[in-house]
Amino acid sequence: MKLDKHFINHLTTARNIGVMTGAGISADSGIATFRGKDGLWNNIPVEKVATLEGFLENPELVWKFYDMRRIEISKAKPNHAHLTLKELEDFYQVSIITQNIDGFHKLAGSSNIIELHGNIWEVRCMETGKVSNNTEAPLTTIPPKSETGSLLRPNVIWFGEALPQKALDLSLKIASESDIFIVIGTSAAVQPAASIPMIAKRANAFLVEINIEETQITRFTDLFLKGKAVKVLPELIKEIKKIKGK
């Protein structure tokens, strides 16, 4: 991979690297993305399975949707792109802001992860708001209930729901302190997540995008690396090792 000299300069002097990931980084683990060719939202009405209203109307339908995704994720594992982001920690202070709910960055061993949209392996009690782990795949009872018989929901952020304030505040802090900010595998279609790379850019981060196609933020980036994350990231870390003399 031939790197542009501005990028080499930034890679040489940078300390903090912020990363924001979307479904595209897990695509090479076999996990369906949301938009594009075989996207989940092509065949499944978003408002029915990814809103609180849809859940209250038909909790069984929503849990069948998440159970299908939990089964898919339970059979997959982090790919070389996730593992490379862990390796990046050998050279920089790396903070990962992810829109993904698959937990793959944690499984890959990354240290600083912010889950903006929640985690598919957590459930939240509709009665008490208590969050607990539930890794049963497939679920034996749909919809799952708490010990006291209350309805449980996936602990994910649906459309129309506010993102966890702490996660959002920390993400904005990371974006404003990043020397380099790398956006990987997201269509940048969903707010407020899609604004985070722009905040990094405004705070003078060198903004890099890795995607198989251009997105709504490509025109604002300093460098667009076209290709699969599972290919581009390992090639990038090879160049970083040369720069760092490793």
Ligand code: BV8
């Ligand atoms: C909120 C649930 C307000 C979890 C998801 C302006 C400001 C604020 C809000 C809005 C706004 N405008 C509109 C809104 C409302 C809405 C929104 O953004 N709508 C959009 C669609 C117009 N936002 C919200 O509702 C948010 N809430 O703002 O609430 C509020 C405030 C206070 C009080 C009350 C309310 C909540 C948004 C979260 C919604 N939840 N999912 C789940 O089931 O997963 S969204 C869903 O999209 C997922 O979370 C996913 O992570 C997210 C983003 O998708 P991507 O990850 O980008 O995936 P996608 O398929 O789109 O793209 C994949 C990309 O990868 C592509 O670019 C592809 O080219 C690339 N790719 C593919 N293969 C590879 C690859 N790249 C590299 N390598 C490969 N191999």
